[in-house]
Amino acid sequence: MDNDLFPLLQLCDSNFPSGAFSHSFGLETYIQEQVIVDKESFKTAISAFVDKQLVFSDGLACSLSYEILENNRGMDELLEIDRLLFVSTLAKETREGNRRIGERMAKLCLELYSSAPLEEFLYFIKNKQGYGHSALVFAIVGHHLQIDKEKILSAYLFASVSSLIQNAVRGVPLGQTDGQKLLVEMQVKINEAKNKIKKLTKDDLGAISPGLEIAQMRHERLPVRLFMS
Template sequence: MDNELLPLLQLCDSNFPSGAFSHSFGLETYIQEQVIVDKESLKTAISAFVDNQLVFSDGLACRLSCEILESSRGMNELLEIDRLLYVSSLAMETREGNRRIGERMAKLCMELYSSTTLGEYLHFIKNKQGYGHSALVFAFVAHHLQMDKEKVLSAYLFSSVSSLIQNAVRGVPLGQTDGQKLLVEMQAKIHEAKNRIMKLTKEDLGAVSPGLEIAQMRHERLSVRLFMS
């Protein structure tokens, strides 16, 4: 195995304690309303999440951050991506969930893959001058370890999809076998999403689905919840 992939595998591991296991990012709304009831309906929902939220928000931000770091354009542009991610997330729980996951990942990765740029980003987060997002943390780690940005992007998308599927396995609930089958079926969608992201520009950042945003907002009012968002 290519040694450069090992850090990516660690960040993608469902046991990596980023806090992502506590968030459904609106999917729990669909589960309670019985829009998601089985593997096929979950596949439809996650495909929509990938095509919109991941392509035009998190995934694109990860790619743009990698390119900013590669060109040494400075922290100000990275903080602008960080700010755009935060303010374009209309649902409070999703906005705060991404912030908490990002800050937690930044702290962990400073212990595991310490770098000057990641340390600077964490400093801005701690001093309320940045928000924190896992997409940027992935980019900082990748740049520090000199990884190919397309591999990083594929890993980030896979990690996000894997986390959502594992959370849905608990929430629907589904069997672990169905969850793993769905993860295999989503690999082509992840590859397609990566290729789409590589063609987008900064002006496309934040063009997400109103339906997903509304589900994320409505999650705040669910009477019983397994997840924080």
């Protein structure tokens, strides 16, 4: 078994305590409005999430961050990607959710892997000069462990989808078997997303769906909520 597989499995594990299990990133709005009611309707919603949010925002940021590290372009450019991610996210809960997950993941990964760039990134977060996002943490850790970009990007996309599916098992609710079936079915979509991201540039960052952004904003006013965003 490849040595780089072990950290990827750990980062993608649903038990990894990043706090992602507390967030739906707007999908709970669709659940309460009964747009999402079963496996198929959730598959439609999460496919749109992958095509927009993950391709043009989080996944692209992970890819761009890895390239910055690979080419030794410095922390300033990483912080610029971090800033663009934060300011292009219109919904407050989603901005804060991403920040909390990223900071928590950075702190935990720094204890697991001694990485100078990760320590520097966390320093800027703690001193309010950076916001923190799990996409950047994934890229920093992957580069530090010398895992190639495609594997890291695939792992990040998979972890994001897996987390949302596990949350849907609780929130829709879906059966555990349906959740696992959906995770298998989404593997094709994840691979398509990775191939799309490879063709994008920094200019494409933040081009996501207005409908999803509105659902994320409306989540703040739901009368009853299982998730923080």
